[in-house]
Amino acid sequence: MSEPLGAVPGRAAGQEPSGVLLRARELLLRPGVLLLLAWLAVCAGFTSLLPYFLTTQNALTILNFSAVTFVVSAGFTVALIGGGIDLSIGSAMMVSGVTAGTLFLSGVPLWIGLAVGLLTGPLIGFINGLLVTRLRVNPLIATLSMLFVLRGMGFFFAGSQLRQIRDPGFRFARQLVFGVPTSVYILAIVFVLTFILLRYTQLGRHLKALGGNPAAAAQSALNVDRYRLLLYTICGTYAGTAGILLASVLGASDPNAGTGREFAVATAVFLGGASLSGGRGSIVGTLIGVVFMTTVANGLTQLGALPETVLIVSGLLLIAAVAIDQRPKGGYR
Amino acid sequence: MTAEPRPGSAPTGVVGSSGEPDVVLSLRGISRSFGHVRALDKVDLDLRRGEVLGIVGDNGAGKSTLMKIVAGTVRADEGEIFVDGARVSIENAQDARRLGIEMIYQDLALFNNLDVAANIFIGREHTSGSFGLLSFMRERLMHQEAAALLTRLGIKIGTTRQLVEGLSGGQRQMVAIARAIAFQSKLLIMDEPSASLGASESSTVLEIIRGLHEHGVSVILISHRIPEVIANSSRVMVIKGGQNVVVLDSAKSSVDECVNFIVTGRTALSATQPGLA
Numbered sequence: 001m002s003e004p005l006g007a008v009p010g011r012a013a014g015q016e017p018s019g020v021l022l023r024a025r026e027l028l029l030r031p032g033v034l035l036l037l038a039w040l041a042v043c044a045g046f047t048s049l050l051p052y053f054l055t056t057q058n059a060l061t062i063l064n065f066s067a068v069t070f071v072v073s074a075g076f077t078v079a080l081i082g083g084g085i086d087l088s089i090g091s092a093m094m095v096s097g098v099t100a101g102t103l104f105l106s107g108v109p110l111w112i113g114l115a116v117g118l119l120t121g122p123l124i125g126f127i128n129g130l131l132v133t134r135l136r137v138n139p140l141i142a143t144l145s146m147l148f149v150l151r152g153m154g155f156f157f158a159g160s161q162l163r164q165i166r167d168p169g170f171r172f173a174r175q176l177v178f179g180v181p182t183s184v185y186i187l188a189i190v191f192v193l194t195f196i197l198l199r200y201t202q203l204g205r206h207l208k209a210l211g212g213n214p215a216a217a218a219q220s221a222l223n224v225d226r227y228r229l230l231l232y233t234i235c236g237t238y239a240g241t242a243g244i245l246l247a248s249v250l251g252a253s254d255p256n257a258g259t260g261r262e263f264a265v266a267t268a269v270f271l272g273g274a275s276l277s278g279g280r281g282s283i284v285g286t287l288i289g290v291v292f293m294t295t296v297a298n299g300l301t302q303l304g305a306l307p308e309t310v311l312i313v314s315g316l317l318l319i320a321a322v323a324i325d326q327r328p329k330g331g332y333r
Numbered sequence: 334m335t336a337e338p339r340p341g342s343a344p345t346g347v348v349g350s351s352g353e354p355d356v357v358l359s360l361r362g363i364s365r366s367f368g369h370v371r372a373l374d375k376v377d378l379d380l381r382r383g384e385v386l387g388i389v390g391d392n393g394a395g396k397s398t399l400m401k402i403v404a405g406t407v408r409a410d411e412g413e414i415f416v417d418g419a420r421v422s423i424e425n426a427q428d429a430r431r432l433g434i435e436m437i438y439q440d441l442a443l444f445n446n447l448d449v450a451a452n453i454f455i456g457r458e459h460t461s462g463s464f465g466l467l468s469f470m471r472e473r474l475m476h477q478e479a480a481a482l483l484t485r486l487g488i489k490i491g492t493t494r495q496l497v498e499g500l501s502g503g504q505r506q507m508v509a510i511a512r513a514i515a516f517q518s519k520l521l522i523m524d525e526p527s528a529s530l531g532a533s534e535s536s537t538v539l540e541i542i543r544g545l546h547e548h549g550v551s552v553i554l555i556s557h558r559i560p561e562v563i564a565n566s567s568r569v570m571v572i573k574g575g576q577n578v579v580v581l582d583s584a585k586s587s588v589d590e591c592v593n594f595i596v597t598g599r600t601a602l603s604a605t606q607p608g609l610a
């Protein structure tokens with residue numbers, strides 16, 4: 001070869017001298033790194049203002065409050081990475097929780113109720129997948145419709161009333177194991193499994209490929225529709241799990257559970273570096289995004305801020321996250 | 334006159350030519366219409382083992398349609414395809430791939446969000462365990478093999494861990510080539526490989542294409558740049574209006590001569606005669 005390709009102007013040619021700086025910049029732009037720095041800054045701020053902020057107890061509180069949102073956000077992250085989107089997650093959470101709660105209240109054994117409730121998640125996801133792949137409905141519209149249909153069905157079958165469930169087994173998420181709430185363990189398990197799925201398995205690789213370039217995925221002989229169907233089923237599974245967890249945390253069957261959860265999820269996931277255009281995002285980023293949002297709410301509440309203030313801050317953070325996502329990346333897109 | 338007679342001027346009579354050991358791909362009497370437009374009209378083609386065959390023609394001459402038929406993304410209305418002398422049917426891209434035929438499209442079909450090795454192995458990852466899609470990928474093995482492949486092809490890319498979005502146009506082209514021939518393909522179809530490249534990069538890419546015969550890969554090169562095609566192929570096939578015009582020996586042909594055939598399709602008129610006879 002006459003000349004290394006790297007010698008093309010504007011490309012690798014300029015990289016040799018400033019390699020370290022570029023490496024640092026690349027590191028900074030990696031999903032989650034900027035956010036991690038921002039989170040540390042926020043923590044430092046709250047610590048200086050609040051005497052009890054930096055305590056093990058408060059850290060566990062933040063993780064405990066993060067658990068439900070994180071589990072459903074993990075599914076949302078997988079969906080976005082694969083180039084999909086699922087707005088029905090909040091309603092799907094309610095369906096699984098209400099199903100488990102109603103079954104339990106009608107005398108079905110606890111574990112069967114929980115299992116059936118859990119299974120409504122993948123079922124709903126599968127239906128979403130069929131709408132997208134078979135009926136060719138735009139995913140945004142298909143899952144938005146499902147948001148309303150599922151919510152309506154919840155009210156139809158379970159009434160509009162919240163029903164308390166005081167059974168300690170149903171409230172497993174509140175139990176402490178070695179002083180740590182069960183929901184925090186579930187958060188950790190979901191994090192590890194999702195990390196492995198996305199990082200090490202062939203499925204994770206193919207989902208990234210599908211989200212990154214669907215046309216190329218089809219040309220690479222990947223069965224695009226099959227992966228999309230799988231993608232929504234996986235996302236629904238996460239939503240179902242989160243729904244059971246939420247019902248357990250609430251200790252109730254609540255047809256209003258999960259309402260508006262899409263927004264908290266979207267904020268955290270976009271903060272964590274996932275992109276609406278697909279193929280991008282990481283579970284690490286999403287974890288930091290969720291914890292970041294919970295930390296902000298936790299600190300602001302301790303400072304005596306009104307819930308309205310927390311909402312405003314969350315909204316502004318969502319805009320910031322999407323604006324960062326939309327900045328030109330200088331790529332070939 | 335350097336022009337050879339059109340191969341197989343009486344198509345049904347010379348199918349035996351596909352039985353010759355040095356012909357990788359033979360097309361006989363390939364036709365395809367889109368509505369009232371006859372995009373391809375009884376086109377023949379012979380690709381010899383290890384050669385670079387250029388296909389040139391004006392816009393709409395049928396080059397791309399012909400190649401999409403070989404790659405399995407378009408189906409022929411009539412005609413026969415022979416691979417290594419055996420008659421085959423290519424219904425879709427998977428069929429073509431199974432026969433060792435790969436096509437690199439102009440958009441390259443790369444994944445910007447994945448690294449070089451992931452792009453090369455996409456859909457054919459090395460895995461351990463038998464959990465289907467949940468099997469773990471053998472990353473290190475794939476990176477080793479990808480690096481070895483790139484070295485073998487003379488492709489210089491810093492590390493196989495680099496994301497494809499950070500590569501130059503030429504490097505991207507080469508990753509696409511490496512992916513296409515990584516799995517024992519014997520026939521590579523390239524649609525305008527140099528269209529978006531600068532002079533220095535396209536010469537490097539073409540050098541790699543010329544070197545592919547060492548790896549037992551035959552190449553069909555579609556391009557608008559006539560000088561480039563003549564310089565980098567052993568033979569050039571000219572088509573016009575969906576019909577064979579002539580097959581030129583690149584070493585003995587000039588750009589003017591080639592352009593003349595493309596524009597006038599001079600022998601195309603006579604070429605239709607034997608078909609009637």
